[in-house]
Amino acid sequence: MSLVGKKFPNITVDAISEMGDNLRINVLEEAVNNNKKVLLFWYPKDFTFVCPTELHAFQAALPEFNKRNTVIIGASCDTNEVHFAWLNTPKNNGGIEGVTYPLLADTTRNLSAALGILDAEAGAYNEDADTYLVEGSNVTYRATYLIDETGKIFHESVNDMPLGRNVNEYLRLVDAYTHVQTKGEVCPANWEEGKEAMTADRISTAEYLSAN
Numbered sequence: 001m002s003l004v005g006k007k008f009p010n011i012t013v014d015a016i017s018e019m020g021d022n023l024r025i026n027v028l029e030e031a032v033n034n035n036k037k038v039l040l041f042w043y044p045k046d047f048t049f050v051c052p053t054e055l056h057a058f059q060a061a062l063p064e065f066n067k068r069n070t071v072i073i074g075a076s077c078d079t080n081e082v083h084f085a086w087l088n089t090p091k092n093n094g095g096i097e098g099v100t101y102p103l104l105a106d107t108t109r110n111l112s113a114a115l116g117i118l119d120a121e122a123g124a125y126n127e128d129a130d131t132y133l134v135e136g137s138n139v140t141y142r143a144t145y146l147i148d149e150t151g152k153i154f155h156e157s158v159n160d161m162p163l164g165r166n167v168n169e170y171l172r173l174v175d176a177y178t179h180v181q182t183k184g185e186v187c188p189a190n191w192e193e194g195k196e197a198m199t200a201d202r203i204s205t206a207e208y209l210s211a212n
Helices: 027-034 050-060 064-067 080-087 110-115 167-184 204-210
Strands: 012-016 022-026 039-041 069-075 104-107 121-126 129-133 142-147 153-159
Touching: 012 080, 022 027, 027 069, 027 110, 027 142, 027 153, 039 167, 050 064, 050 069, 050 167, 064 069, 064 167, 080 104, 142 167, 153 167
Parallel strands: 039 069, 069 104
Antiparallel strands: 012 022, 012 104, 039 142, 121 129, 142 153
16 A cells, blocks of 8 residues: 555664664654655665665765755664674675665564565464464565655655666655645656646646647
């Protein structure tokens, strides 16, 4: 079920800073209390393959997100200790050294389960263990959430494990949503900052389509 248009779950999660400080982060509060947009992106596992390319790509774009009053937070179900080990592994050895935004450590799966992004489901009942065994890896897909200053989710997307994200698309989405917030206009297909937008009525739509 889509969460777009709803408040982000009010759940606090363990996290770690680039310096190794153990944190407790509530994404909803990060947005509302600081009057900022938040980009939260989930990746399956530390010390894997597509994942470090994405973490470095978000890091490279961090100044652009900062210009847009947007905070970046990464997340997986690995522990703070594993996160910190990866943060101290050089980029040329598959690590994420140089990443400066915080990383959530959702080891309880409380937040990822609430979002419905875990690759897991109850399997067959095991009589010996008196429980339903989990099928799947029980780690997250590549889910991305954009949250506004009120805590409302205005974008969500989920990629399967092998598919890396296009970071520039999230910059475009932040620009578009900010345009809607500030100008009261709507943004047509392929809209980018500086391009013509529309008012939400039939006449404006007809004029836009005629010109484009």
